[in-house]
Amino acid sequence: MFTNEMIASFNELETAVYQYVSKNGSKVIYMRIRELAAEAQVSTATILRFCRKAGCDGFTEFKVRLKLHLKEQEPFELKSTHHSVTEFFEHSLNGPIKEQITGAARIMSLSDSIIFIGVGSSGILAEYGARYFSSLGRLSLYIKDPHYPIHTNFLQNSTTIVLSVSGENDYTVRHTHQMREAGSTIVSITNNKHCTIARMSDVNLSYYVSEERFEDSNVTTQVPVVYILEALARELHQLSKQ
Numbered sequence: 001m002f003t004n005e006m007i008a009s010f011n012e013l014e015t016a017v018y019q020y021v022s023k024n025g026s027k028v029i030y031m032r033i034r035e036l037a038a039e040a041q042v043s044t045a046t047i048l049r050f051c052r053k054a055g056c057d058g059f060t061e062f063k064v065r066l067k068l069h070l071k072e073q074e075p076f077e078l079k080s081t082h083h084s085v086t087e088f089f090e091h092s093l094n095g096p097i098k099e100q101i102t103g104a105a106r107i108m109s110l111s112d113s114i115i116f117i118g119v120g121s122s123g124i125l126a127e128y129g130a131r132y133f134s135s136l137g138r139l140s141l142y143i144k145d146p147h148y149p150i151h152t153n154f155l156q157n158s159t160t161i162v163l164s165v166s167g168e169n170d171y172t173v174r175h176t177h178q179m180r181e182a183g184s185t186i187v188s189i190t191n192n193k194h195c196t197i198a199r200m201s202d203v204n205l206s207y208y209v210s211e212e213r214f215e216d217s218n219v220t221t222q223v224p225v226v227y228i229l230e231a232l233a234r235e236l237h238q239l240s241k242q
Contacts, residue, residue, distance in 0.1 A: 001054075001065065001066065001069040002018065002022070002054065006053055006054055006055070009053050010050065010053060013042045013043075013046045014042075014046060014049060014050045014053065016040050016041065016042060017036070017040045017042055017046060017047060017050045018050070020036070020039060020040040021036075021066070024039075025066055025069075025070050026070060028063065028066060029063050029066050029067045029070070031063075033047050033048075033059045036059075047059060085221070085223050085224075087208075087209050087210065088207050088208070088209050088221075088223065088224040088227075097205060097206075097207075097228075100203060100204075100205055101205065101228065101231050101232055101235055102235055103203060104187045104203045104205065104232060105232055105235035105236045105239055106239065107159060107185055107187065107202070107203065108138075108159045108187070108232070108236050109236055109239045109240065110157075111157055111158050111159040111185065112156075112157045112158060113139075113140075113141070113154075113155075113157075113158040113159075114130075114133060114138060114139075114140040114141070114158065114159050114160075114161065115140070115141050115142070115143065115155075115158060115159070115160045115161070115179070115184070116129045116130045116140060116141070116142040116143070116160075116161045116163065117142070117143045117144070117160060117161070117162050117163070117172065117175050117176070117179070118142075118144055118162070118163035118164060118172065119144060119146050119164075119169055119171050119172055120169075120218075121165075121218070121222060122144075122163040122164050122165065122169075122172070122225075123142075123144025123145075123163075124144070125163050125222060125225050125226065125229065126142040126143070126144050126161075126163050127142045127144060128226070128229065129142065129161060129163070129229040129233075130142035132229060132230060132233050133232075133233045133236070136233050136234070136236070136237040137237060137240065138233070138236060138237070138240070143175065146171030146172075146175075147171075148175075150175065150178050150179070150182075155179060155182035155183060155184045156182070156183050156184075157183075158179075158183075158184045158185070159184065159185045159186075159187055160176070160179040160180075160184045160185070160186050160187070161187050161188075161189065161232075162175075162176050162179075162186060162187070162188040162189070162190075162197055162201065163188075163189050163225060164188070164189075164190050164195075164197050165190065165191050165211065165218055165220050165222075166190070166191065166195060166211070166218070167188070167190035167191070167192070167195025167196055167197035167198050168195055168196055168197070169197075172197060173196055173197060173200070176188070176197055176200050176201075177200065180200060185202050185203075186200060186201040186202050186203075187201060187202065187203045187204075187205070188200070188201040188203070188204045188205070189204075189205045189206075189207070189225055189228055189229070190204060190205075190206055190207075191206065191207060191208065191209065191211060191220065192206050192208060193206040205228050207224035207225065207228065209221055209224060
């Protein structure tokens, strides 16, 4: 909430206010301006100057921003794995996803090659998917390097399986576009069907679980993705025996 530039601009009295607020934020959001002035042993005019230097028009706006800041600092609590898996089974498996998996497997059965793409944790699952498919007799490749060069002349009659939680990762969107332009059929696995990658796909398999973030990392469960990948591979294996 307080930048280095803000703190450097405070005079001695304003610094006293800053030190009190930084140690007693949860109390300050319920104080009147006169109460804070008394606690910090400064005048109400000093409080108002402090608020303006902190980027607020007055003490009321400052308290609102401080409350939001404190809310953001609350300890992060992960949902239990049981909750996430139950959420997936309730929302997805009772819907059309079984038929969608069968349809996607039929498309893949007509392809000469299968390529998995993803970045970050989705890249790790792209590697897992390629290995799982290969283990069931369908040699597959994976790309998890966002800067990997893609030569489109090798993509005719291929299926690209795109993995992305948000469906908005710039690198994955770009790779998906390249694959589609080259004539590859796009099957995407995303958390919802309204994202960019889902709209670019011929088939989208969405699993709909609550997205979770910790600091700058997306820590949304990937259990549904593993389920879908294995279901696709097994369905494709069954079709190959017919």
